[in-house]
Amino acid sequence: xxxxxxxxxxxxxxxxxxxxxxxxxxxxxxxxxxxxxxxxxxxxxxxxxxxxxxxxxxxxxxxxxxxxxxxxxxxxxxxxxxxxxxxxxxxxxxxxxxxxxxxxxxxxxxxxxxxxxxxxxxxxxx
Amino acid sequence: xxxxxxxxxxxxxxxxxxxxxxxxxxxxxxxxxxxxxxxxxxxxxxxxxxxxxxxxxxxxxxxxxxxxxxxxxxxxxxxxxxxxxxxxxxxxxxxxxxxxxxxxxxxxxxxxxxxxxxxxxxxxxx
DNA sequence: CAGTATCCGAGACGATACTG
DNA sequence: CAGTATCGTCTCGGATACTG
Numbered sequence: 001x002x003x004x005x006x007x008x009x010x011x012x013x014x015x016x017x018x019x020x021x022x023x024x025x026x027x028x029x030x031x032x033x034x035x036x037x038x039x040x041x042x043x044x045x046x047x048x049x050x051x052x053x054x055x056x057x058x059x060x061x062x063x064x065x066x067x068x069x070x071x072x073x074x075x076x077x078x079x080x081x082x083x084x085x086x087x088x089x090x091x092x093x094x095x096x097x098x099x100x101x102x103x104x105x106x107x108x109x110x111x112x113x114x115x116x117x118x119x120x121x122x123x124x125x126x
Numbered sequence: 127x128x129x130x131x132x133x134x135x136x137x138x139x140x141x142x143x144x145x146x147x148x149x150x151x152x153x154x155x156x157x158x159x160x161x162x163x164x165x166x167x168x169x170x171x172x173x174x175x176x177x178x179x180x181x182x183x184x185x186x187x188x189x190x191x192x193x194x195x196x197x198x199x200x201x202x203x204x205x206x207x208x209x210x211x212x213x214x215x216x217x218x219x220x221x222x223x224x225x226x227x228x229x230x231x232x233x234x235x236x237x238x239x240x241x242x243x244x245x246x247x248x249x250x251x252x
Numbered sequence: 253c254a255g256t257a258t259c260c261g262a263g264a265c266g267a268t269a270c271t272g
Numbered sequence: 273c274a275g276t277a278t279c280g281t282c283t284c285g286g287a288t289a290c291t292g
Binding site: 018021022023025026027029030031032035036056071072073074095098099101102105106107109110111112113114116117118119120121124125 | 144147148149151152153155156157158161162182197198199200221224225227228231232233235236237238239240242243244245246247250251
Binding site: 047048049060061064080084085086087088 | 253254255256
């Protein structure tokens with residue numbers, strides 16, 4: 001095994017790079033629309049317009065923007081059928097489905113603690 | 127059991143209200159800073175300044191703002207020691223710790239898929 | 253139908269200065 | 273030390289119009 005000489009080594013640089021990458025990914029993914037899209041997709045394959053119908057309140061622009069980002073990070077797969085009118089389908093990839101599991105957990109958490117949060121809010125707002 | 131008469135009943139109204147509340151909470155919680163704060167707190171009790179040191183890159187303003195929001199929703203508890211200078215400590219509540227479990231999962235997911243995401247990005251950017 | 257481009261208002265965010 | 277307030281900047285995000 002190679003001996004570490006001092007801080008500031010190549011391994012440290014790698015770790016720093018990995019950390020900043022992790023942080024970047026986290027920032028991409030940890031936003032309302034991205035998580036709602038992942039949750040809405042589930043294990044289905046949906047067209048753009050259908051998907052938009054599932055994610056309540058999302059605008060055309062936000063949907064495309066977030067879908068591009070998710071595709072870039074390899075969380076959703078985009079399939080274009082060269083027909084007219086065009087038919088584009090979205091589905092979660094392996095990593096995407098893995099992330100969905102944790103989003104499911106977050107949703108479950110939300111519903112489980114609705115009551116606690118509501119009363120906490122009322123107390124705080126007074 | 128009471129028979130449902132038609133859509134638009136009181137139960138439907140309750141469900142709709144619960145849903146919009148859930149969505150509101152989800153929007154509060156599903157943001158970068160809130161999740162990073164929860165993760166940084168862990169099961170420790172930290173002072174404002176210490177917490178700020180843990181959440182890399184967060185501004186004074188964003189930290190207070192998000193801490194208020196988390197306190198309002200009953201996810202963190204804020205303890206003020208009436209000394210001079212003041213000493214304010216933050217810690218996760220029960221629901222807060224429950225949420226932290228899912229945030230942990232998200233972090234783990236991030237690190238597990240770093241490689242896949244990095245290569246996916248490179249392919250996409252070309 | 254899906255996507256891009258543009259415009260514009262609203263809110264996020266950082267920097268700074270001020271209080272108890 | 274912790275918090276609030278204010279201001280300026282910039283991104284977010286919605287509405288609209290236009291292409292293949």
